[in-house]
Amino acid sequence: MELRTTQEERLFREKARTWLEENVPKEPRPPHGREANDHDRAWQRRQFDGGWAGLSWPKEYGGRGLPLDLQLIWFEEYARAEAPEATNTLYVGLNHAAPTLIASGTPEQQAFHLEKILSAENVWCQGFSEPGAGSDLAALRTRAEIDGDDLVVNGSKIWTSNGHYSHYQELLVRTDPDAPKHKGITWVIGQMDLPGVDIRPIRNMAGGDHFCEVFYNDVRIPLSSVVGKVNDGWRVAMSTLGFERGTASMAHQIELTQFVENLIDYARDNPGPDGRRMAIEDDTIRSRLAAARAETSALKAITLLSISRARRGDAPGPEGSITRLFHTELMQRVHRLAYDLTGSGGLEMEGHRGWSRQYLEQMRQTIAGGTSEIQRNIIGERHLGLPRQPVIAKGA
Amino acid sequence: MIHLLPDADQQQVVDALAGLLQDRAPLERLKASERFPDTANAEVLGELAGMGIYGLALPEDAGGVGYGPAEETLCAIEMGRFLVTPSAAAATLAAAMLADAGRGDEAAALIGGSATACFASMKGKRHYLVDARDAALIVLVQGDHITLYPRAAAGSLQPVEGLDWTISLHQTTLDTAQAAVQGSPARLRQALLLIAGMQVGLTEAVCAMAVDYAKIREQFGQPIGAFQAIKHKCADLAVAAETARAQLLLAALAGAADLPEADFLIRAATLVATEAAQASTRENIQIHGGIGYTAESRAHLFLKRAHLNEWLFGGLWAQREALLRAKAA
Ligand SMILES: Cc1cc2nc3c(=O)[nH]c(=O)nc-3n(C[C@H](O)[C@H](O)[C@H](O)COP(=O)(O)OP(=O)(O)OC[C@H]3O[C@@H](n4cnc5c(N)ncnc54)[C@H](O)[C@@H]3O)c2cc1C
Numbered sequence: 226m227e228l229r230t231t232q233e234e235r236l237f238r239e240k241a242r243t244w245l246e247e248n249v250p251k252e253p254r255p256p257h258g259r260e261a262n263d264h265d266r267a268w269q270r271r272q273f274d275g276g277w278a279g280l281s282w283p284k285e286y287g288g289r290g291l292p293l294d295l296q297l298i299w300f301e302e303y304a305r306a307e308a309p310e311a312t313n314t315l316y317v318g319l320n321h322a323a324p325t326l327i328a329s330g331t332p333e334q335q336a337f338h339l340e341k342i343l344s345a346e347n348v349w350c351q352g353f354s355e356p357g358a359g360s361d362l363a364a365l366r367t368r369a370e371i372d373g374d375d376l377v378v379n380g381s382k383i384w385t386s387n388g389h390y391s392h393y394q395e396l397l398v399r400t401d402p403d404a405p406k407h408k409g410i411t412w413v414i415g416q417m418d419l420p421g422v423d424i425r426p427i428r429n430m431a432g433g434d435h436f437c438e439v440f441y442n443d444v445r446i447p448l449s450s451v452v453g454k455v456n457d458g459w460r461v462a463m464s465t466l467g468f469e470r471g472t473a474s475m476a477h478q479i480e481l482t483q484f485v486e487n488l489i490d491y492a493r494d495n496p497g498p499d500g501r502r503m504a505i506e507d508d509t510i511r512s513r514l515a516a517a518r519a520e521t522s523a524l525k526a527i528t529l530l531s532i533s534r535a536r537r538g539d540a541p542g543p544e545g546s547i548t549r550l551f552h553t554e555l556m557q558r559v560h561r562l563a564y565d566l567t568g569s570g571g572l573e574m575e576g577h578r579g580w581s582r583q584y585l586e587q588m589r590q591t592i593a594g595g596t597s598e599i600q601r602n603i604i605g606e607r608h609l610g611l612p613r614q615p616v617i618a619k620g621a
Numbered sequence: 622m623i624h625l626l627p628d629a630d631q632q633q634v635v636d637a638l639a640g641l642l643q644d645r646a647p648l649e650r651l652k653a654s655e656r657f658p659d660t661a662n663a664e665v666l667g668e669l670a671g672m673g674i675y676g677l678a679l680p681e682d683a684g685g686v687g688y689g690p691a692e693e694t695l696c697a698i699e700m701g702r703f704l705v706t707p708s709a710a711a712a713t714l715a716a717a718m719l720a721d722a723g724r725g726d727e728a729a730a731l732i733g734g735s736a737t738a739c740f741a742s743m744k745g746k747r748h749y750l751v752d753a754r755d756a757a758l759i760v761l762v763q764g765d766h767i768t769l770y771p772r773a774a775a776g777s778l779q780p781v782e783g784l785d786w787t788i789s790l791h792q793t794t795l796d797t798a799q800a801a802v803q804g805s806p807a808r809l810r811q812a813l814l815l816i817a818g819m820q821v822g823l824t825e826a827v828c829a830m831a832v833d834y835a836k837i838r839e840q841f842g843q844p845i846g847a848f849q850a851i852k853h854k855c856a857d858l859a860v861a862a863e864t865a866r867a868q869l870l871l872a873a874l875a876g877a878a879d880l881p882e883a884d885f886l887i888r889a890a891t892l893v894a895t896e897a898a899q900a901s902t903r904e905n906i907q908i909h910g911g912i913g914y915t916a917e918s919r920a921h922l923f924l925k926r927a928h929l930n931e932w933l934f935g936g937l938w939a940q941r942e943a944l945l946r947a948k949a950a
Contacts, residue, residue: 226631226691227624228874234622294622486949505945515941516896518949519868519889526625526867533625547863550856598849604859605852609832612847 238298244275245306254309256579257433262348262390265313269345279319279343286327286339293532297475304479311476314387318342318349322395325412329453329461334414338393350391352382352415352439353462359384360599362397363406363459367441369398369413371448371455376400376413378421378444384593388437389426391417396446401456412458414450421445431585432574474552478524481559485517488563491577498568513562520555527551543607550600553590560587625870627695634677634688635695641672642703651704654916657787659754662706663737669705670734675712678811683720684729690814694873697815698866701822704926706788707933708752710815711738715758717811718769718802731758741770741795742932750791751929753778761795762812762934765943767804774799785925806884810876813887814869816933819926820894821865827905827923828858834909845908854904861897868893885947892940898927 250268255261272278280296282288291299303311323342326335341347358365367380378398385394394415401409417424421444426434453461489505492514497504504510527548535541564584567577575582591597605611627635646665651657669675678693679685693713700709712731715738719728730736739756742749743763750759759770775793783790804812832855835846845851872890875883902924906913913920931937 226627226695226870226874227622228878228880229622231622482950489945511945512941515892515944518885518944519892520864522871522886522889522950523864523868523893526871527864529623529871530625530863530867533623536624537626544863547860551860551864598853601853601856602849604856605846605849609846609855609859611832611835611852611855612844614847614849614852615843 234294234298237295238302241277241299241302242306244277245302245308248272248275249306249308254313256582257431257435259390262314262387264309265315266345266348268309269315269319269343273344282323282339282343283327286323286335287343293535297528297532300476300479303476304483307483310480312474314390315342315345315348317351317386317391317395318345318347318393321351322349322393325395325452325461325464328464329412331449331452333449334452338414347392348387348390350385350388350394350417352385352388352394352396354384355381356383360596362462363410365397365399365410367396367398368402369400369411369446371400372445374448375445376411376448376451378415378441378446380441382439382441384427384436385424385439386436386593388417388439389424389434393417394439395462397458397462400458404456407459409456410458410462411455412452412461413446414452415444415446416450419444419446429586430588431582433586474549475528477556478521478528478552481556482521482525484563485514485521485559488517488559488566489514492566495566496568498565500568504566510562510566513558513565517555517559517562520551521559524548524552524555543603546595546600546603546608549595550597550604553600554597556590557587560584623871623874625867625874627691631692631695634692635699638672638674638696638699639702641668642699642705646703646705648703648919651787651919651922653786653919653922655786659752659789662708662752662788663754665705666708666712666737667734669700669709670712670732673732674709675716675734676728676732677713679717679720679728679732684716684725684732685720690811690873690877691870693811694814694818694869697818698822698825698869701819701824701926701930702826704787704823704922705819706752707816707819707930708737708739708754708756710812710819710933711740711756711758711760713815714738714760714767714804714808714812715769718760718767718804718808719758721805721808722802724802740933741775741793743935744792746794748775748793748795749781749932750775750778750793751933752788753791754789758801759795760812762809762816764935764939765806765809767809767812768797768800769802769804770795770797770799771801774801783929785922785929787922787926788929807876810883810887813891813934814873814876816930817865817869817872817887817891817894820891820898820930821862821869823923823926823930824858824862824865824894824898824901827901827920828855828862830920830923831855831858831901831905831908838910851908854908858901858904861901865890865894865897881948882950885944885949888940888944888947891934892937892944895927895931895937895940898930899924902927 254264279288280291284290369376369378396415400411421442423440425438492504497507563580571581645668676685681687716728716731736757738758740751741761774796778791869890872886875886906920
């Protein structure tokens with residue numbers, strides 16, 4: 226156990242702070258849709274040009290290969306500068322697709338795609354879930370048959386976030402319907418404007434058109450776009466999901482800290498839900514604010530603990546699900562508190578500073594990317610070693 | 622850089638203490654269905670003195686071992702795991718406050734185990750003494766203050782039936798004019814870390830206890846841990862334990878480095894650890910079913926201790942208030 230600030234850290238912090246002060250966009254980020262994506266791309270491009278993109282990526286792939294400690298400092302300064310949400314419409318490309326290509330892609334795939342992801346020239350989405358395959362992802366049925374040098378894809382995907390303005394997608398397809406369900410899946414780079422791809426946005430409960438349903442009708446994708454080997458897609462995909470459960474959410478957590486401080490300030494200066502006194506004088510609110518402050522700090526602490534484990538050389542393990550579960554449920558508690566603070570003002574869709582809409586949007590946290598129930602299964606079975614639940618599978 | 626894992630040296634300190642406790646103060650010592658005699662707590666306190674635990678974080682020239690808050694906090698976790706009486710933490714704090722006040726001989730007596738200390742907790746205008754025995758000194762943590770009293774400051778002691786069967790409880794009135802030492806803010810932090818440490822230790826202990834039981838107890842032809850209702854509770858226990866430990870260790874390091882946000886982090890640690898301890902000890906009882914409700918099972922001892930520890934630092938509300946006042950990172 227140790228806490229110290231090195232000269233390198235101090236200098237890095239100064240540089241990050243100065244650059245952010247000069248470059249953080251002045252205009253607010255549009256809340257959703259294509260406008261949000263345009264904003265994200267312009268901001269990413271500016272970070273790329275300034276040498277602040279891909280801090281975690283290895284140097285040989287155009288990143289800066291910085292240790293986690295420095296990445297953490299970057300995110301701290303990022304939040305301090307009130308830079309736009311770091312987890313944005315470019316998340317899949319930067320945090321899923323790129324790490325997958327780095328781990329399992331061919332040199333040609335890497336050379337073609339990585340820089341374009343980092344500079345936000347290309348936007349990526351994730352085509353994993355299907356109407357019949359959500360939590361049970363390996364049950365996916367979108368078919369791909371090999372025909373000459375191509376895969377011919379038929380089927381559909383759903384909940385594809387940002388699909389309607391993405392250029393590429395991480396696509397999971399079934400290439401061997403006779404193999405056991407985890408064995409017949411292939412991970413392939415899908416171009417969204419290929420003939421036969423039909424993208425239909427789905428409106429979410431907060432009013433945004435965040436995700437899409439995507440249909441594939443005899444879509445031809447060259448075999449050279451397969452990442453890893455044909456029928457080895459499950460392994461390739463799992464390496465990406467493992468990444469998401471690790472430290473990739475660091476930025477989010479620091480933003481949450483800032484958000485909680487904003488709530489405390491708000492509660493000091495505004496009447497509480499009962500309208501009789503300042504919100505902070507209401508014991509129920511006080512207690513929830515104190516809990517939010519303490520738990521947000523604990524969220525940072527468990528992130529630091531995972532960073533400590535990574536520093537020791539531990540591979541990311543199921544305890545990433547602990548961070549994820551605590552993180553997502555805490556986000557919901559905090560945003561629910563924000564919503565409650567605004568009293569009847571919460572009846573307006575935007576509420577105070579968008580807090581109502583954000584409260585609604587937080588509902589996704591415990592569903593997307595593996596539900597809370599699935600996280601608890603992972604913690605119980607893989608971390609604590611409890612017996613697996615009996616699986617009653619049909620046709621698997 | 623913030624590193625939250627013990628280094629080899631720190632791990633050695635923890636292992637040595639855990640080894641001693643496993644050997645001399647195993648949980649089996651606690652007859653869960655009976656009140657635990659004072660003499661047994663005194664024996665454990667003596668064993669710990671033999672190891673120099675009460676002076677662990679005091680400099681060598683003050684009669685201590687020369688470690689710091691990190692090692693001491695790691696040790697508090699072990700003591701919580703074994704349900705060691707909080708008087709061990711009281712002795713540590715009393716020794717430190719006496720050493721600060723230049724009363725080295727009295728500090729040495731505590732470190733060596735020839736004198737002991739106990740905690741007090743406010744009850745209205747009166748006080749409880751926790752595990753009073755023949756303690757020569759009394760530590761009271763209240764609000765932003767930590768104060769050391771001589772035994773003489775306590776009026777007559779009335780025994781009361783305590784919630785925690787492993788520890789005696791008395792009512793008394795402390796004459797606050799007779800304070801021996803007003804502890805420094807650093808001593809207050811130390812107290813909060815020690816108590817939060819014990820909460821983390823018992824949180825980890827019940828998580829392990831629940832998971833072990835969920836693996837061996839079978840119903841409907843399978844271990845109950847295969848049922849999601851139980852598995853998911855266990856997962857929540859693991860989350861609570863992990864977050865409480867991480868927050869505690871971060872707070873200990875921040876305290877040691879005297880960061881501006883140290884008070885904030887330490888209050889967050891007491892709050893998170895206490896909520897974790899109380900929720901986890903309750904859930905552990907539920908996971909054990911009928912046996913969990915019996916006096917025979919050790920499950921209730923952990924629950925009771927989690928409540929007792931809360932009042933050693935003046936209760937959860939006091940933590941919330943202090944946390945909201947503290948300067949955030
Ligand atoms: C905002 C948002 C964005 C998304 N973006 C993408 C994306 O970009 N790309 C993509 O591929 N997917 C995406 N998803 C899909 C997401 O991964 C799935 O929604 C998620 O995995 C759950 O699957 P499902 O919706 O089919 O729910 P189901 O799996 O049908 O689950 C329904 C309920 O049953 C529970 N349940 C299911 N199985 C179990 C079990 N074994 N034990 C206990 N409970 C269980 C679940 O926890 C849940 O409460 C997104 C989802 C959302 C909400």
